Amino acid sequence: MSLAAPHHTNLAELLRRVAIFAELDEEGLRDLAARMQTRTFPAQAVIVTLEEPGESLFIVAEGRAKAVLYGESGREIILSMFRPGEFFGEMSLLDHRPRSANVIALEDAKLYSLDRRSFEQHLARHRQTALAMLAELSRRLRKADEVIGNLALLDVYARVGRILRDLAKEQGEQAEGGVLLRNRPTQQEMASMVGTSRETVSRALSDFAKRGLLDISGRKILLRWAFLRQLDDAS
Numbered sequence: 001m002s003l004a005a006p007h008h009t010n011l012a013e014l015l016r017r018v019a020i021f022a023e024l025d026e027e028g029l030r031d032l033a034a035r036m037q038t039r040t041f042p043a044q045a046v047i048v049t050l051e052e053p054g055e056s057l058f059i060v061a062e063g064r065a066k067a068v069l070y071g072e073s074g075r076e077i078i079l080s081m082f083r084p085g086e087f088f089g090e091m092s093l094l095d096h097r098p099r100s101a102n103v104i105a106l107e108d109a110k111l112y113s114l115d116r117r118s119f120e121q122h123l124a125r126h127r128q129t130a131l132a133m134l135a136e137l138s139r140r141l142r143k144a145d146e147v148i149g150n151l152a153l154l155d156v157y158a159r160v161g162r163i164l165r166d167l168a169k170e171q172g173e174q175a176e177g178g179v180l181l182r183n184r185p186t187q188q189e190m191a192s193m194v195g196t197s198r199e200t201v202s203r204a205l206s207d208f209a210k211r212g213l214l215d216i217s218g219r220k221i222l223l224r225w226a227f228l229r230q231l232d233d234a235s
């Protein structure tokens with residue numbers, strides 16, 4: 001991992017894409033950018049570990065990362081995936097407790113970090129960020145509740161379908177016949193997200209494709225409108 005000072009102009013542009021900072025004015029963005037440091041991690045590097053003291057919030061600028069837990073057998077459970085413009089590590093700054101998960105770089109990643117003192121100073125000066133943080137935490141709690149419910153109540157095919165639907169809403173592009181995901185998670189990543197094996201995810205995707213519900217080409221996947229409507233109706 002390497003550490004450097006950020007380029008404030010580029011960072012301010014990135015901060016506009018971060019949900020909790022989107023309403024800040026120019027002065028607020030510049031103030032926040034001046035407080036941040038740049039961190040780079042190679043693919044598969046550990047960014048934070050479970051139970052370590054949480055002293056910084058992180059914003060993804062380039063690459064992807066995942067929040068994971070490991071079972072006693074070493075089985076990986078993916079809690080969240082983070083892409084450019086998304087953040088993590090805020091809980092430890094707010095409650096002063098250790099990290100709640102491991103975060104691993106999925107590919108070479110560039111992140112910006114904000115330490116606790118700077119974060120608290122920023123919140124004291126910018127009420128809108130505190131309100132946006134509450135809204136984002138509420139959204140994440142609702143999503144966690146949905147994931148727990150899905151694991152308990154839905155079969156594997158339905159869970160895979162829900163993951164695809166959520167990805168379509170978060171990062172999909174409208175295309176002819178449906179919604180296109182240009183860089184879907186790998187089958188192993190999806191398996192870790194829904195609590196099953198890679199082989200089961202492969203069978204589910206193959207079955208969906210045979211039924212004309214989606215088209216797969218490498219990491220690209222086109223979710224047909226009929227499939228998305230079925231998933232929404234089943235919610």
